[in-house]
Amino acid sequence: MHVWLNGSLVDPSDAVLPIDDHGLVVGDAVFTTMRAIGSKPVALSRHLTRLRLHLEAMSIAPPPSELLAEAVQETLASSGLADARIRLTVTAGSGSLGSGAPDGEPAVIVAVTPFVERTNAAAITVPWTRNERGALSGLKTTSYGENVRMLAAATAAGAGEALMTNTLGQLCEGTGSNVFVVIENEIVTPPLSSGCLAGIARSLVFDVATVTEEHLDSEVLTTADEVFLTSSLRHVQGLTQVDDRQIEVGPVTLRTAQAFADLIGSDSDPMPRT
Numbered sequence: 274m275h276v277w278l279n280g281s282l283v284d285p286s287d288a289v290l291p292i293d294d295h296g297l298v299v300g301d302a303v304f305t306t307m308r309a310i311g312s313k314p315v316a317l318s319r320h321l322t323r324l325r326l327h328l329e330a331m332s333i334a335p336p337p338s339e340l341l342a343e344a345v346q347e348t349l350a351s352s353g354l355a356d357a358r359i360r361l362t363v364t365a366g367s368g369s370l371g372s373g374a375p376d377g378e379p380a381v382i383v384a385v386t387p388f389v390e391r392t393n394a395a396a397i398t399v400p401w402t403r404n405e406r407g408a409l410s411g412l413k414t415t416s417y418g419e420n421v422r423m424l425a426a427a428t429a430a431g432a433g434e435a436l437m438t439n440t441l442g443q444l445c446e447g448t449g450s451n452v453f454v455v456i457e458n459e460i461v462t463p464p465l466s467s468g469c470l471a472g473i474a475r476s477l478v479f480d481v482a483t484v485t486e487e488h489l490d491s492e493v494l495t496t497a498d499e500v501f502l503t504s505s506l507r508h509v510q511g512l513t514q515v516d517d518r519q520i521e522v523g524p525v526t527l528r529t530a531q532a533f534a535d536l537i538g539s540d541s542d543p544m545p546r547t
Contacts, residue, residue, distance in 0.1 A: 275352040277344045277383040282351055288382070295375050296364030300416035303327045304362040305473075306505050307345070308388055312355050313541040314345055315505065319473050324361065327412045333365045333379055341381065348383040356388045358506060362415065391507045393433025394522075395514040396447065396500075398491065399423045403446065405439040405468030413470055420448040434502060436494070436515070439468045444489040447502055450510075451475040453484070455499035455525045460484045474503035474533075476545060481532035499523040501530075509533045 276288040296302030305320045314320070321338045328335040345359060362382045368375020401423060409416060423435040427448075434447045446452055446469035453462045460478075463469050464486040478484060494500060500512045500520055509530035511522030536543055 275348050275385045277348040277381075279381055282348065285384075288384075290364070290380055290382075291367045293367050293370055293375075294364050294380055295366060295368050296362065296380065296415055298368070298370055299372055300414060300418075301331065301333070301374070302362055302364035302415040303331055303333065303413060304360060304415055305413060307359040307361070307473075308505055308508075309349055309354065309357040309359055309385075310537065310541065312349060312357075314349065314359060315537050315541055316473050316477065317342060317345065317542050319476060319542075319545065320361070320505075323413070323471060323473065324363065327414070328363055328379075330412055331365070331414065332374060333363060336363060336379060336381055344381065344383045348385045352385045354385065354387055358386050358388045360384045364415075388506070391433060391504075391510060394510060394512050395432040396434040396436050396502070396512055397427050397430050397432045397516055398494065399426055399435045399437055401437060403437050403439050403468045405441070405445070405466065407468075410468045411465060411470055424448045432514075438491045441488075442491060443467050444491050444493060445469050447504075450502040450504040450507060453478070453501050453503065454489065454493050454497035455501075455523060456493070456497055458498075458525055460525060460529065461487050461489065461493075463487070463489055472503060472505075474505050474508060477533060477536060477543070478503055478509065478529060480543065480545070481536050482529045494518070499526045501526045508537075 274285045278288045307314045325335040364380040366375050366377035366379045427435040439445045445467045451472040494515045502510045511526040
């Protein structure tokens, strides 16, 4: 692991935060995870834009995007890795041991490790829900306790991801992915109002394919012709199993995955379409 902390590269063993840092105390922090291919972070600008928006929503002062971009590039370069996983985290900083917002400076951490492909293409549905009306709905914060529990259930069942509904029983997302279904050759995904994360890979799929956003009953997973997940580490991953149902990775998923690969292969930092 290669680490940049609050302004400089440090040995991982020296990468420490105060015991009262709010990212540790109450999960008062925002993060984003990127993949680097050919020593270039994929969709860096989109990641930094979303990070800034989510920090503002958490009332955490966003560090300058230029500083964050330089930190990412410096840490990646120091690693010497061509294919890497990059995690950028900004915490609310040092404060009290309670929930009151701190008034210190945010802490910035970049960690780079080798990329490991997500090969498990099975998913399960879980009984827990995402609160689409919650204070953290749609925000990529470090308050990931629910996701940890859901993913543990998936792992125990031999699956690589857990899929959840929102409080209305509508299909929402995975613990670290967005979910798409293919119905009669049309790609459909839950809208952001379902409570799902505005995933960066999700946005890239919108750039390379025609996608309909629609509230979906969770039963769609039992009838859809194809199901695929997207994330910055999965890219486009066709599912072969949901619960006890076997599914083919079909032509629509394969075309979408290839178009996604072509897009980031030709431009590692594609700008959103207007």
